[in-house]
Amino acid sequence: MEKVGNILTYFKTALANQFDEQEIYSWAYLSINHILGFSKSDCILRRNEPLTEETQNQFLQIVEELKSEKPIQYILRVADFYGLTLKVNENVLIPRPETEELVHWILQNKFASALDIGTGSGCIAISLAKNTAASISAIDVSNKALKVAEENAKSNGVVINFFQKNIFKTTSLEKVDIIVSNPPYVLDEEKSQMQKNVVAFEPHLALFVSNNNPLFFYEKIGQLATKSLNCSGKLFFEINEQYAQEITTLLTDFGFVNIELKKDINDKDRMIKAVWK
Numbered sequence: 001m002e003k004v005g006n007i008l009t010y011f012k013t014a015l016a017n018q019f020d021e022q023e024i025y026s027w028a029y030l031s032i033n034h035i036l037g038f039s040k041s042d043c044i045l046r047r048n049e050p051l052t053e054e055t056q057n058q059f060l061q062i063v064e065e066l067k068s069e070k071p072i073q074y075i076l077r078v079a080d081f082y083g084l085t086l087k088v089n090e091n092v093l094i095p096r097p098e099t100e101e102l103v104h105w106i107l108q109n110k111f112a113s114a115l116d117i118g119t120g121s122g123c124i125a126i127s128l129a130k131n132t133a134a135s136i137s138a139i140d141v142s143n144k145a146l147k148v149a150e151e152n153a154k155s156n157g158v159v160i161n162f163f164q165k166n167i168f169k170t171t172s173l174e175k176v177d178i179i180v181s182n183p184p185y186v187l188d189e190e191k192s193q194m195q196k197n198v199v200a201f202e203p204h205l206a207l208f209v210s211n212n213n214p215l216f217f218y219e220k221i222g223q224l225a226t227k228s229l230n231c232s233g234k235l236f237f238e239i240n241e242q243y244a245q246e247i248t249t250l251l252t253d254f255g256f257v258n259i260e261l262k263k264d265i266n267d268k269d270r271m272i273k274a275v276w277k
């Protein structure tokens with residue numbers, strides 16, 4: 001792999017029997033952009049430029065980590081989200097495209113304040129702050145996740161009020177116009193059916209509910225929201241489509257109105273909005 005033009009071929013040869021070609025090329029281009037700052041067209045125009053030994057080693061290392069099925073975002077330690085570049089590490093979930101859709105939906109509303117519960121990398125809170133003048137707060141139980149979120153807020157030039165809190169040890173939250181959460185909802189028993197790259201690398205604190213109740217977080221956050229939302233305030237959740245009806249019933253029983261489910265790009269009910277009278 002002495003020159004730029006060899007990198008794609010190296011990735012393809014090393015990874016072809018584990019992954020599909022399109023995926024391999026997209027990882028190769030992301031890696032090239034991350035290490036050399038080259039765009040796709042630079043890869044062609046500058047294909048004869050030599051690579052230093054250090055750079056070659058970086059690409060070799062990336063390919064070795066990809067072989068272990070580690071997600072590219074954890075290898076490069078960055079993820080794109082709603083037009084922003086965010087740092088990620090093993091303490092935060094990799095932000096997902098459906099969460100971008102949730103942010104997009106929230107941004108169709110007018111609000112002066114919002115609270116993100118279980119902020120992780122800070123992806124939701126930071127993209128709301130970046131695209132509105134609202135005052136944004138965010139909480140997470142994990143200090144390690146909050147450290148990443150704080151760095152991301154700083155690098156993206158926004159101010160967010162971060163708090164370390166376990167919502168199950170919390171009886172009240174600040175008064176806000178919007179509460180949003182993408183909480184953990186995977187049952188421990190579902191671990192065996194999940195993709196290896198998720199279970200092996202993503203933080204279990206962000207994914208799993210340990211007490212066998214997939215609605216555990218929705219119940220607690222729904223209940224806190226009844227006391228913390230301003231009049232006509234809105235609660236937004238990312239959900240698993242499997243629980244769409246149960247969450248709708250739960251929020252109706254709490255007294256929320258105008259409950260709306262929204263499908264993601266794959267035509268699955270992945271978001272819910274409820275209004276507090």
Ligand SMILES: C[S@@+](CC[C@H](N)C(=O)[O-])C[C@H]1O[C@@H](n2cnc3c(N)ncnc32)[C@H](O)[C@@H]1O
Pocket residue numbers: 092093094095096099117118119120121122123124139140141142145165166167168182183184205206207
């Ligand atoms: C599914 S992740 C969502 C992360 C980020 N908001 C996103 O959409 O990518 C859930 C987050 O909830 C946090 N969390 C788990 N248990 C919590 C608790 N009891 N109180 C507050 N946050 C909690 C986890 O640390 C994790 O960052």
